[in-house]
Each structure stands twice: as structure tokens, then as C-alpha cells.
Amino acid sequence: MTDLFAPFRFAGHELRNRFVMAPMTRARRPDYVPDAETALYYRQRASAGLIVSEGTPVSPEGQGYIHVPGIWSDEQVEGWRLVTDAIHEQGGAIFAQLWHVGRMSHRSLQPDGGAPVSSTTRPARDPKSMAYVLGEDGVPGFAEPSVPRALATEEVSRVVADFAKAGRNAQSAGFDGIEVHAANGYLFEQFLNPVLNERTDRYGGSIENRVRLVLETVDALIGVLGKDRVGIRLAPFNRQFDMPVYDDGGETYLHLARELDKREIAYVHLNDNWAAGHSVIDEAFLREFRKAYRGTLILAGAMTLDRARHLVEESLIDLPAFGQPFISNPDLVERLRQGAALAQPDRATYYGGGSEGYTDYPSLEIA
Numbered sequence: 001m002t003d004l005f006a007p008f009r010f011a012g013h014e015l016r017n018r019f020v021m022a023p024m025t026r027a028r029r030p031d032y033v034p035d036a037e038t039a040l041y042y043r044q045r046a047s048a049g050l051i052v053s054e055g056t057p058v059s060p061e062g063q064g065y066i067h068v069p070g071i072w073s074d075e076q077v078e079g080w081r082l083v084t085d086a087i088h089e090q091g092g093a094i095f096a097q098l099w100h101v102g103r104m105s106h107r108s109l110q111p112d113g114g115a116p117v118s119s120t121t122r123p124a125r126d127p128k129s130m131a132y133v134l135g136e137d138g139v140p141g142f143a144e145p146s147v148p149r150a151l152a153t154e155e156v157s158r159v160v161a162d163f164a165k166a167g168r169n170a171q172s173a174g175f176d177g178i179e180v181h182a183a184n185g186y187l188f189e190q191f192l193n194p195v196l197n198e199r200t201d202r203y204g205g206s207i208e209n210r211v212r213l214v215l216e217t218v219d220a221l222i223g224v225l226g227k228d229r230v231g232i233r234l235a236p237f238n239r240q241f242d243m244p245v246y247d248d249g250g251e252t253y254l255h256l257a258r259e260l261d262k263r264e265i266a267y268v269h270l271n272d273n274w275a276a277g278h279s280v281i282d283e284a285f286l287r288e289f290r291k292a293y294r295g296t297l298i299l300a301g302a303m304t305l306d307r308a309r310h311l312v313e314e315s316l317i318d319l320p321a322f323g324q325p326f327i328s329n330p331d332l333v334e335r336l337r338q339g340a341a342l343a344q345p346d347r348a349t350y351y352g353g354g355s356e357g358y359t360d361y362p363s364l365e366i367a
């Protein structure tokens with residue numbers, strides 16, 4: 001039986017175990033620059049085999065939530081350096097998740113108060129689709145995303161260039177690699193989804209056209225960092241943030257899987273974005289995906305140790321990822337190893353605020 005607690009090698013990286021900390025936005029930096037507290041939060045969790053950072057916007061345009069540290073400025077690169085140094089001192093590994101929210105933003109967050117950009121002019125309008133903004137009274141709160149404007153064809157390369165620059169910045173900041181955030185209803189999914197993406201240019205219509213932006217971005221990042229430092233996160237069958245159902249959802253992602261396979265990138269990270277209490281990525285789909293993409297595969301979404309063992313044993317995935325359990329259990333790997341009880345996270349402190357619910361969850365040793 002594969003030992004999940006034993007080291008795992010992939011693409012020139014050596015992880016001390018197979019447990020991945022999933023990317024989690026914590027929205028705790030009013031100046032948008034990671035600081036010593038950010039570094040402490042990650043340092044406390046450095047026993048994960050691999051950490052994927054919270055989504056970090058590649059540009060001011062890519063932001064949808066206040067107080068989320070970005071990766072476009074020199075000051076931010078310096079801030080992230082505190083984080084990567086902390087992880088490396090502890091013998092851990094960390095990839096930066098590069099993020100552009102597309103239409104999931106608000107004019108108050110955009111440069112010059114402009115409209116957020118997307119594949120489409122259709123705004124996200126289900127009740128759970130919310131941007132996180134500063135109200136007129138200066139108090140943070142949720143707001144309906146603004147009506148987006150569709151990127152002009154010739155503008156798309158500028159967005160790709162923003163990702164390439166963010167990749168260079170991630171490298172300067174000392175990250176082991178980057179993960180393109182192409183999951184969860186944000187910019188890339190807004191292009192992948194044919195109901196939302198009604199474009200008639202080379203970025204709309206056929207599957208080849210809808211995956212073009214993702215692949216152009218991946219290729220640009222491979223050009224900057226090399227294929228071993230580029231991972232990607234996808235969320236097949238995701239409905240979060242008003243993403244309509246479409247017929248060829250499975251085939252769209254299998255096509256993408258075949259294209260990513262050719263590029264031999266570091267990994268693909270699937271997020272099983274549960275809808276209405278149900279997993280949306282079943283084992284039959286994982287099996288298909290695995291055939292199409294033969295590289296390192298990570299899966300997140302209500303993961304448990306038993307499920308992780310089963311999926312790895314069946315060769316359906318290589319690495320299990322855990323999100324919320326890492327919020328409240330900084331030493332999650334040790335707890336799983338010992339079969340110790342897991343602390344439950346407090347949802348009220350997921351986003352915003354200070355150290356409460358952030359760096360004050362004790363490890364077993366301290367508890």
C-alpha cells in the first residue's frame with residue numbers, strides 16, 4: 001500500500017509527504033502586501049508536503065475581494081519572500097496560485113472604476129455570487145458583482161502578459177512554482193463555459209477556441225518558468241458563481257487534459273466543487289481524466305484520509321488536497337498520522353480580520 005506520509009517526487013520537486021494544502025483566500029492584508037503574520041500562518045502549516053498559496057491576483061484588474069494580497073508589485077514580491085523563506089526554512093514547498101476573477105469583481109475594485117473584464121457582458125447574478133468591497137461607510141461587505149465588459153480580442157494577450165509577469169514575480173519571490181487558477185467560476189472558466197462565453201472570435205465557440213486562453217496562459221508561463229514549475233487548478237462541472245450547465249462539460253475538460261498532458265506541466269489540481277451536498281467529480285470521470293492526463297494529479301474537495309488512501313491506491317490521483325481542515329489544524333499531517341481528532345474551523349473568521357481564526361489555532365503539541 002502506498003504510504004501517503006512518505007516523500008513524493010515529481011517534476012524535480014521533492015515533497016516530504018503527499019498532503020497538499022489547498023489554496024485559501026484569507027483576505028487579511030489591507031495594504032495588499034503579505035507581512036510577518038502572513039508568513040507565520042504559512043510557517044505553521046509548513047509540514048504539508050506542498051502548500052498552494054491563497055489566490056493572489058496578477059493585476060489590480062484581477063481582484064474581486066478587498067484585502068487579498070496580490071503579486072504585481074515589487075513590494076508584494078518582497079512580502080511573499082517572507083512567506084517562501086518561512087516555508088523553505090521548515091523544509092516545505094510552496095506554489096503561488098495566480099488569480100484573475102474576471103467578472104467576479106466590482107467597479108470599486110477596478111482601476112479607474114471601470115467595468116470588470118470577462119468573456120461576456122453577462123454578470124453573475126445568483127445570490128451567492130458576491131464581490132467583497134469597502135462600502136461607502138468604509139466598512140467591508142459583500143456587493144453584487146458589476147456588469148462586466150467583454151475583453152476585445154486584441155486585449156486578451158495583455159491579460160496573458162499579466163500572468164507571465166506574475167509568474168516572473170513569483171519566481172523572484174522564491175516560490176517553487178505557480179498554479180494557474182482556472183477553477184471556481186473565475187476568468188478562465190468564464191471562457192471555458194459555452195453558455196456564458198458567446199464570443200464569435202477565436203476565444204469562443206468550439207472547444208479548441210474556449211480553451212485557448214487557458215493554454216495561451218499556460219504556454220506563456222512555461223516560457224517564463226519552465227514546465228516543471230507550472231501547475232493548474234481546474235474545477236470540472238463547477239456551478240459556483242452562476243456558471244451555467246452545458247452539454248460537453250466532460251469533453252471540454254478531457255480535451256484540456258490531453259493538451260496539458262502534451263505540455264508535461266508539473267501537475268493538474270482538480271477541485272471537486274460540491275454542489276447541493278454532492279460531489280460533482282465521480283470516479284468514472286477521474287479515470288477518464290487520468291487516461292487523458294498522465295502527469296501528477298491532485299484532488300481537493302471534502303477529502304478524508306480514508307478517501308485519499310482509496311484514490312491513491314486505485315491510481316486515480318497522486319496527491320490528496322485539504323482546504324478547511326488546514327485552517328483549524330496547522331499540523332494536519334501529524335494529526336492524520338496519529339489518528340488524532342481534528343479541530344473544526346470557525347467559518348466566521350475565514351475572511352478578513354486579524355490573527356483570530358488565522359494564526360491562533362494551536363498545534364497538537366501546544367494544545
Ligand SMILES: Cc1cc2nc3c(=O)[nH]c(=O)nc-3n(C[C@H](O)[C@H](O)[C@H](O)COP(=O)(O)O)c2cc1C
Nearest residue numbers: 022023024025054055271300301302322323324350
Ligand atoms: C476560506 C476559503 C478560501 C478559499 N480560497 C480559495 C482560493 O483562493 N483559490 C482556490 O482555488 N480555492 C479556494 N478555496 C477552495 C479550497 O481550495 C478547496 O478546494 C475547498 O475548500 C474544498 O476543500 P475542503 O473541503 O478540504 O475545504 C477556498 C476555500 C475556503 C474554505
